[in-house]
Amino acid sequence: MSGGHEPFVDEVDLKARLKAARIMHEKFSPLIKAVLDGKPPKLVIPKRTLANTVFDPERGILSLGEEVLEREFLDLGESRRFMQTLLMAAIIYQSLIENEYPTIRDLYYKGKHTIVYRDMRGRRREENTWDEQKESDSVIQDVEVYTGLFREDMLILSKEKGKVVGNMRIRSGGDVIDLSKLGHGAYAIESTADLIEILDVDAEFVLVVEKDAVFQQLHRAGFWRRYKSILITGSGQPDRATRRFVRRLHDEHGLPVYVITDSDPYGWYIYFVYKVGSINLSYESERLATPKARFLGVQMSDVFGYGSKKPYLSEAERKKFIIKATDRDIKRAKELLKNYPWIYKNRLWKREIELFLKRKVKLEIEAIASKGIRFFAFKYIPEKIETGDWIE
Amino acid sequence: MSGGHEPFVDEVDLKARLKAARIMHEKFSPLIKAVLDGKPPKLVIPKRTLANTVFDPERGILSLGEEVLEREFLDLGESRRFMQTLLMAAIIYQSLIENEYPTIRDLYYKGKHTIVYRDMRGRRREENTWDEQKESDSVIQDVEVYTGLFREDMLILSKEKGKVVGNMRIRSGGDVIDLSKLGHGAYAIESTADLIEILDVDAEFVLVVEKDAVFQQLHRAGFWRRYKSILITGSGQPDRATRRFVRRLHDEHGLPVYVITDSDPYGWYIYFVYKVGSINLSYESERLATPKARFLGVQMSDVFGYGSKKPYLSEAERKKFIIKATDRDIKRAKELLKNYPWIYKNRLWKREIELFLKRKVKLEIEAIASKGIRFFAFKYIPEKIETGDWIE
Numbered sequence: 001m002s003g004g005h006e007p008f009v010d011e012v013d014l015k016a017r018l019k020a021a022r023i024m025h026e027k028f029s030p031l032i033k034a035v036l037d038g039k040p041p042k043l044v045i046p047k048r049t050l051a052n053t054v055f056d057p058e059r060g061i062l063s064l065g066e067e068v069l070e071r072e073f074l075d076l077g078e079s080r081r082f083m084q085t086l087l088m089a090a091i092i093y094q095s096l097i098e099n100e101y102p103t104i105r106d107l108y109y110k111g112k113h114t115i116v117y118r119d120m121r122g123r124r125r126e127e128n129t130w131d132e133q134k135e136s137d138s139v140i141q142d143v144e145v146y147t148g149l150f151r152e153d154m155l156i157l158s159k160e161k162g163k164v165v166g167n168m169r170i171r172s173g174g175d176v177i178d179l180s181k182l183g184h185g186a187y188a189i190e191s192t193a194d195l196i197e198i199l200d201v202d203a204e205f206v207l208v209v210e211k212d213a214v215f216q217q218l219h220r221a222g223f224w225r226r227y228k229s230i231l232i233t234g235s236g237q238p239d240r241a242t243r244r245f246v247r248r249l250h251d252e253h254g255l256p257v258y259v260i261t262d263s264d265p266y267g268w269y270i271y272f273v274y275k276v277g278s279i280n281l282s283y284e285s286e287r288l289a290t291p292k293a294r295f296l297g298v299q300m301s302d303v304f305g306y307g308s309k310k311p312y313l314s315e316a317e318r319k320k321f322i323i324k325a326t327d328r329d330i331k332r333a334k335e336l337l338k339n340y341p342w343i344y345k346n347r348l349w350k351r352e353i354e355l356f357l358k359r360k361v362k363l364e365i366e367a368i369a370s371k372g373i374r375f376f377a378f379k380y381i382p383e384k385i386e387t388g389d390w391i392e
Numbered sequence: 393m394s395g396g397h398e399p400f401v402d403e404v405d406l407k408a409r410l411k412a413a414r415i416m417h418e419k420f421s422p423l424i425k426a427v428l429d430g431k432p433p434k435l436v437i438p439k440r441t442l443a444n445t446v447f448d449p450e451r452g453i454l455s456l457g458e459e460v461l462e463r464e465f466l467d468l469g470e471s472r473r474f475m476q477t478l479l480m481a482a483i484i485y486q487s488l489i490e491n492e493y494p495t496i497r498d499l500y501y502k503g504k505h506t507i508v509y510r511d512m513r514g515r516r517r518e519e520n521t522w523d524e525q526k527e528s529d530s531v532i533q534d535v536e537v538y539t540g541l542f543r544e545d546m547l548i549l550s551k552e553k554g555k556v557v558g559n560m561r562i563r564s565g566g567d568v569i570d571l572s573k574l575g576h577g578a579y580a581i582e583s584t585a586d587l588i589e590i591l592d593v594d595a596e597f598v599l600v601v602e603k604d605a606v607f608q609q610l611h612r613a614g615f616w617r618r619y620k621s622i623l624i625t626g627s628g629q630p631d632r633a634t635r636r637f638v639r640r641l642h643d644e645h646g647l648p649v650y651v652i653t654d655s656d657p658y659g660w661y662i663y664f665v666y667k668v669g670s671i672n673l674s675y676e677s678e679r680l681a682t683p684k685a686r687f688l689g690v691q692m693s694d695v696f697g698y699g700s701k702k703p704y705l706s707e708a709e710r711k712k713f714i715i716k717a718t719d720r721d722i723k724r725a726k727e728l729l730k731n732y733p734w735i736y737k738n739r740l741w742k743r744e745i746e747l748f749l750k751r752k753v754k755l756e757i758e759a760i761a762s763k764g765i766r767f768f769a770f771k772y773i774p775e776k777i778e779t780g781d782w783i784e
Contacts, residue, residue, distance in 0.1 A: 007612075007613035008613055098764070102609075103608075105605065105758040108758075114712075159603070159605045161627070170575070171575070172575025181568075183565035183582070183588070184564050184565040184587070185569070185580050185582050186579075188555045190575070190608060195576070213549050216495075217549055222400025364497070366497040367501050370502045373491075378399075
């Protein structure tokens with residue numbers, strides 16, 4: 001087994017590396033200048049707290065507010081986190097210029113070590129740079145908001161589970177890939193969704209389904225061929241690459257995005273992550289959220305009807321398919337209705353969740369799908385899209 | 393949005409459907425004959441119990457023994473399960489001839505209903521066909537062992553998370569897919585791995601990595617290009633399609649299979665699932681297990697050295713990377729060593745686990761990977777393959 005020890009160098013990746021390294025250099029060099037000028041080095045970082053997370057109703061996304069925190073090296077309460085941030089930045093910078101593709105777990109290991117020092121009284125002390133990956137992940141997030149770079153921009157990889165098929169061609173790693181020629185398989189989306197070049201898209205909408213098995217079913221039955229569309233799954237709670245890919249299809253190609261999840265608080269939350277972003281990581285939403293994403297179903301009104309809308313399920317089917325909501329579901333639904341303005345200010349969402357709280361039942365996508373692929377793929381979905389039967 | 397209501401019909405799928413429908417017809421029609429002949433219908437099914445699970449040392453896999461159970465309709469203790477089996481078989485048969493692609497969850501819903509009847513005293517009674525998916529899944533397994541068909545042979549889909557890249561071409565759903573032209577993404581393997589036609593393979597071995605992020609890292613660095621190989625991940629505990637795909641590459645193309653997991657009981661178990669099969673579903677091993685799969689690492693001897701073998705980690709790295717084993721890890725390791733002949737009869741496995749029990753520490757793949765891609769991809773892995781440093 002021969003060959004050198006150099007990793008394969010991709011031109012797109014190289015360009016991204018150089019850009020990220022340059023930005024990091026710009027952002028961190030003032031600290032060195034401060035030290036040389038005899039001033040205390042300090043970092044000014046946007047606050048990632050819940051209190052500094054705001055919902056922008058105009059753009060329809062969560063984002064960070066104006067608040068910043070100052071992290072000074074010479075402040076005993078802040079010096080640990082200051083040093084952690086610089087340690088992480090140094091490791092990431094090193095990885096960038098050395099053509100490495102670290103995972104977030106790698107970065108945890110790379111930086112993990114014990115610092116031995118003597119305190120003011122001369123006693124020997126030990127301190128770990130960090131103990132848990134939770135801690136180093138949070139430091140990566142600090143580096144992200146401080147530099148304005150996403151970890152993917154810095155060629156940091158993480159576990160991904162998004163899949164896509166449909167009438168479109170992309171370029172990735174020098175290859176042109178036709179996403180309509182993948183048989184019964186699919187394209188597994190890589191971490192760096194922004195480095196994918198979308199060459200052309202011949203589709204009228206994007207359909208995102210929560211569950212992988214349902215994705216496979218629709219794919220296999222030829223849904224995206226019949227209704228010119230891009231079919232995507234994030235396999236449950238979507239990762240960043242899947243969300244970014246969906247957002248790009250919407251932004252760059254003007255495609256409406258429809259989401260299908262279970263009809264329960266967990267399913268709704270998955271839809272809201274696509275639409276608004278994750279509450280705890282609001283700085284991501286800027287690039288990951290698709291505010292105009294539409295919740296196609298499964299809606300409570302699909303199950304019970306509403307006004308002039310007839311239900312898709314007969315009385316007998318309803319009896320067979322619905323599941324009693326748990327106390328936790330009820331609690332979750334009440335929280336959604338109480339805490340989030342994009343829900344309680346939205347008439348249709350309010351109605352949907354109130355209907356859930358009244359009936360105290362939920363329904364899975366598979367209950368609809370089990371009525372047969374003819375019904376699910378070729379009646380339920382297209383009819384709802386055609387008649388505008390979604391919630392925004 | 394126009395178009396008919398018929399699903400896309402794939403020729404390979406159609407052929408598979410007809411074959412499965414024919415076998416189901418053959419297997420179940422004797423029951424009808426029995427009824428017409430005035431005899432009590434009964435099913436004779438191989439027992440799926442642990443007691444009837446045997447390890448075949450010659451072939452190196454788990455399989456079902458000779459024991460069978462008889463399930464009679466006219467036996468009060470067996471009639472419920474008898475009826476469940478026939479109900480499930482009928483639903484699957486119907487799905488086959490109607491070009492449906494049900495998921496296992498769909499089958500649960502399709503069959504779920506309440507039977508109302510009067511008992512011998514004329515009282516009205518109700519009974520559900522099944523309550524939980526666990527129950528219907530178990531019935532699907534009965535249909536599998538009774539017919540000798542896998543659920544995938546019957547075009548039943550399920551969630552899949554396997555990915556593959558490398559120098560090979562396949563045909564799936566009428567498309568020819570070059571798995572070396574997928575950029576930084578990968579081919580997401582579909583449920584029906586047996587319906588994939590492997591056209592050609594230009595590789596010297598298969599490398600299976602437990603974790604998706606590590607898979608992406610090796611892929612990105614060009615590992616499979618440098619060392620002509622097929623790179624696969626099952627993202628943790630592998631699903632059936634991933635295992636079948638690995639097995640086919642070994643069987644049909646004679647490729648050695650190397651597996652890399654964490655160095656802990658959970659990682660070993662993942663390796664054993666690829667190699668021997670799952671203990672609870674031993675009938676699958678016949679087609680899913682790859683008995684000759686080799687455990688490349690991470691090995692305890694990579695960490696601590698052994699005999700003349702030098703460790704890959706320095707004293708300082710070891711201190712930094714190793715994690716204390718939990719009580720659960722220890723318990724698990726002892727069980728592995730005690731219960732499974734393919735472990736306790738294997739000198740090297742015995743040594744590996746005993747070393748673990750002595751040191752009481754574990755190590756993740758990422759600890760090795762965090763030493764840099766040059767080390768991990770271009771030294772550690774190829775050197776171990778070249779020197780035969782694996783456990784079989």
